[in-house]
Amino acid sequence: xxxxxxxxxxxxxxxxxxxxxxxxxxxxxxxxxxxxxxxxxxxxxxxxxxxxxxxxxxxxxxxxxxxxxxxxxxxxxxxxxxxxxxxxxxxxxxxxxxxxxxxxxxxxxxxxxx
Amino acid sequence: xxxxxxxxxxxxxxxxxxxxxxxxxxxxxxxxxxxxxxxxxxxxxxxxxxxxxxxxxxxxxxxxxxxxxxxxxxxxxxxxxxxxxxxxxxxxxxxxxxxxxxxxxxxxxx
Numbered sequence: 001x002x003x004x005x006x007x008x009x010x011x012x013x014x015x016x017x018x019x020x021x022x023x024x025x026x027x028x029x030x031x032x033x034x035x036x037x038x039x040x041x042x043x044x045x046x047x048x049x050x051x052x053x054x055x056x057x058x059x060x061x062x063x064x065x066x067x068x069x070x071x072x073x074x075x076x077x078x079x080x081x082x083x084x085x086x087x088x089x090x091x092x093x094x095x096x097x098x099x100x101x102x103x104x105x106x107x108x109x110x111x112x113x114x
Numbered sequence: 115x116x117x118x119x120x121x122x123x124x125x126x127x128x129x130x131x132x133x134x135x136x137x138x139x140x141x142x143x144x145x146x147x148x149x150x151x152x153x154x155x156x157x158x159x160x161x162x163x164x165x166x167x168x169x170x171x172x173x174x175x176x177x178x179x180x181x182x183x184x185x186x187x188x189x190x191x192x193x194x195x196x197x198x199x200x201x202x203x204x205x206x207x208x209x210x211x212x213x214x215x216x217x218x219x220x221x222x223x224x
Binding site: 004031035040041042043044045048050058090092094096102103104105106107108 | 150157216
């Protein structure tokens with residue numbers, strides 16, 4: 001089974017702090033994704049990556065950046081956290097093929113910015 | 115542009131009754147469609163997927179979904195609901211990048 005592990009289940013940070021959310025997958029997947037989930041809005045794509053050192057903006061990249069130095073690890077960075085970034089963050093991975101393999105999700109990190 | 119609409123925010127169903135969750139999509143080509151389920155405090159688990167072929171797709175946990183191109187729909191069904199099916203359900207469309215609906219919360223009453 002695919003395992004996507006997010007480093008923290010719950011995180012509390014202060015406004016203005018630099019915040020790192022880490023995600024590791026163990027199935028050698030090429031694609032990795034970061035979403036945020038808010039009530040009534042579903043999941044919205046922040047950033048994704050098709051390969052090491054490669055990144056693409058999703059639908060809501062403002063206030064975020066990402067890093068992918070190794071294939072198995074994809075980090076989401078909040079450069080200067082703000083209260084409107086309080087949310088559930090979900091990481092996902094998938095195989096890069098023409099068969100559109102499904103995305104596999106981690107358990108999420110619930111981030112509170114005070 | 116691709117998008118998904120789940121018209122029902124919340125559904126309450128009795129245990130043992132049937133369940134149908136609606137999903138309408140917008141996509142420029144042949145759609146790739148997914149249903150995911152999220153239990154409280156958990157990530158998303160794939161229930162089933164449609165890429166091509168038979169329009170009635172079987173998934174895990176006794177769920178099935180039917181793709182109807184003429185209606186741009188991909189509705190999820192289960193004949194008999196169990197209390198453990200209480201969760202939030204998300205429909206998604208796309209290729210490598212997915213667009214998700216806002217979700218439908220299912221409550222199961224005894």
